[in-house]
Amino acid sequence: MPGLFDSPVETKKRAEEPRRTGMPSSESGPRPGEHAGQPDRRRPHWTPVWTVLLLLVPCLALTYYYSQDILTGATSSDSLLPDASYAFVLLLVNLDLIGFVILTLLLSRSLIKAYFERRHRLVGSGFRTKLVAAFIGFSMIPTVLLAIVASGLVTKAMDVWFNEQIEQVLKDSQDVARMHHEGHVALAINNARAISLEIYREEWMKRDLRDLLAAGMARKRAEHNLASIEIYSPKLELLTKAVDPAVSASVVGLPIGQLVLQVLEGRQAMTSAQEAQSGRLIRAGVPIASNVKQGEMDGVVVVAAFVPESLLAKMEGISKQYTEYRQIKAMRKPIKVGAYLFVAVITVMILFGATWFGFYVARGITVPIQRLAEATEAIAHGNLDVQIKVKATDEIGDLVASFNRMTEDLRVGKSKIEEANVSLDRRRAYIEAVLATVAAGVLSIDRSGSITTVNPSAERILGVWGDRLRGRPVNEAFKELKLDLFQNAYDRIHADALDTLSLEGVMEVQGKPMTTVLNLSRMRNEAGKDLGFVLVFEDLTELMKAQKVATWKEVAQRIAHEIKNPLTPIQLSAQRLRKKFDEKAPDFNSVFEESTSVIISEVSSLKRMVDEFSKYARMPAPQMARQSLHDVVREVVALYRGAHRDVQFHAELDESLPYMSFDREQINRVFVNLFDNAVQAMDQRGHVRITTSHDVKRRRAVVTVSDDGPGIGPEDMDKLFLPYFTRKRTGTGLGLAIVQRIITDHEGQIRAGRNEPRGAVFTFELPV
Ligand code: ADP
Secondary structure, eight states: OOOSSOOHHHHHHHHHHHHHTTSOOOOOSOOTTTSSSSOOOOOOOOOHHHHHHHHHHHHHHHHHHHHHHHHHTOOOTTOSSOOOOHHHHHHHHHHHHHHHHHHHHHHHHHHHHHHHHHHTTOTTHHHHHHHHHHHHHHHHHHHHHHHHHHHHHHHHHHHHHTOHHHHHHHHHHHHHHHHHHHHHHHHHHHHHHHHHHHHHHHTTTSGGGHHHHHHHHHHHHHHHTOSEEEEEOTTOOEEEEEEOTTSOHHHHTSOOTTHHHHHHHHTSOEEEEEEOSSEEEEEEEEEEEOSSSTTOEEEEEEEEEEEEHHHHHHHHHHHHHHHHHHHHHHTHHHHHHHHHHHHHHHHHHHHHHHHHHHHHHHHHHHHHHHHHHHHHHHHHTTOOOOOOOOOOOHHHHHHHHHHHHHHHHHHHHHHHHHHHHHHHHHHHHHHHHHHHHOSSEEEEEOTTSBEEEEOHHHHHHHTSOGGGTTTSBHHHHHHHTTOHHHHHHHHHHHHTTOSEEEEEEEEEETTEEEEEEEEEEEEEOTTOOEEEEEEEEEEOHHHHHHHHHHHHHHHHHHHHHHHHHHHHHHHHHHHHHHHHHHHTOTTHHHHHHHHHHHHHHHHHHHHHHHHHHHHHHTOOOOOOEEEOHHHHHHHHHHHHHHHOTTEEEEEEOOTTOOOEEEOHHHHHHHHHHHHHHHHHHTTTOEEEEEEEEEETTTTEEEEEEEEOSSOOOGGGTTTTTSTTOOOSSSOOSOHHHHHHHHHHHTTOEEEEEEOSSSSEEEEEEEEO
């Protein structure tokens, strides 16, 4: 049980505990008394308050018991306890008073302590104060009411008990009893006097009249209803005795003692009262005047009257009660004080109980919370070995248990993280090694747009130290190094919200043009969260040079082949012509006609080829102007509809496509070349479909031209756009090469594919 008013040592220790909260707790291990194996060194709670209570409660009980005893006046003989005395009760009352004062002091002390703890805002003090206040508040109202009612009752009882009328009644009763007794005595004297006078008058005291005396006395006894009549001589001899047979002999035979002697000596009437078991015997002795000598006595007459027990007891009871009543009345004040005190002690005990209970309940909550606060502080300072060892029940117990589980989980989690960090470090080292050895340049960009990684190949290709790039914003670094292609790619991937973007182009690096191919990709983690970008690029300058050489070699071979084709018929025609001329053949004229027309036709074919080639080689830079693409489409379609009756042209145009910049003549040529190819592939009969659409997100115009001709064989797909690739007998193989060149010059792309269900489809995109 927690002590409310602990021993000074304990209290001090507790008082210091809250102060530790809020400081970096160095001690996170178990406290004394908390450790399982450690003996509990706390002293038993023989705290002052319990001691006081332990003494006060029996003291109060005794006070109550004795005051009750005194009040009722029932000093019962069967009581095991000593008789209550006024002083003893007073002592008990004083002890109660001392206990009450100490209890009140202790109660106030703890309340004051709680108040100061609250002022210093110690952990749990607020809650405790509220709880204690609530308990006191709720118990205060009924308790104080009860106390007021009880003290009112005490006052009332006292007033009723010590009422003047009661005293008067008791006093009168006592007077009645006294007068009753005096009446008996007076009657006895009167009777004795009357008998004495009779004896004197009849002279029965004469020696010879003794018989008459005895008979007379017997008669007189019966006449006055007396217990006995005895006649004594002056020499104290019993002359005669008349006795009531109804009264017990032992009563009547009670020794008469000094009464006769006192009468003889005093010469006047005397009385005595003697107690017997069955009642009281009242005797009255009266002298008998002498007939012989004036002023002398002849004897003494003793008359006895018997008052029975029942009457006596009542008389005595009345008188005794009156005496006791007067004694108690003298104690009226202390009894009243004692009663008030009793009520006060009960009140304070109830309040104390409420306060103690408040503290007890609050302690059950605040101590674990205090421990929790300390433990949290320790955790905040990185100590994850904290475990709270506080006994708590209910939800607080659950909270402590959860907290302990949490710290345990945290510890396990921390060690797991440490392990993960080790493996992460290993992985990072591995990735860095890969990045260091890879030939391509790699830059990584974080979400905020700063460059985070620059691998050695990137440094080599860009001719710049990584430190000049690392940690800097992309836009700033790219601008400074004039990496336009990179900047272009970075802007476009943002603008078009792309995940990946590949670009090829020439940019100036260290004053020299460099052909670069780059791939910019968005990095995402497993949960799909955006992590930034990775830019991989390669210097293709050398490769491009080699490729160009190879392309031109192929072009040269093709040109040679194309030129060779018309040359053979020309040579054959010339040789045939010379032979016929030498032979002076008769059909020379017709052969001449035939051969010269072959030569002319082949030469014009050659000329056309050379024209086309020079056109391709001398392709001018596009003259850009903002205009409608659909106008161009409609124009070309109208032209082709007129020329090819057996071909159906379908145009599906996206009207949302805005005006865009392009070279009208060049784009016109693109459509003409594509339509020519389609019409030729379908052998002048079939359907050609042209569609446009606006990709708003990517800001591109997408155009497709499809037909339902034979389509393109998979083996030709790669070569379609190369100059001089043709499958046609009279084709130049430059049509699609020119188309591609125009589209690329407009910063667009073109690709060929298979049309469903049959035919070929060419798709090209232009920036809007
Ligand atoms: P040319 O028309 O002089 O042959 P092109 O470069 O225009 O040169 O075309 C190259 C080749 O591509 C053509 O010879 C043809 O085999 C193929 N081709 C082009 N367009 C189509 C098409 N619409 N359908 C099928 N094949 C085509």
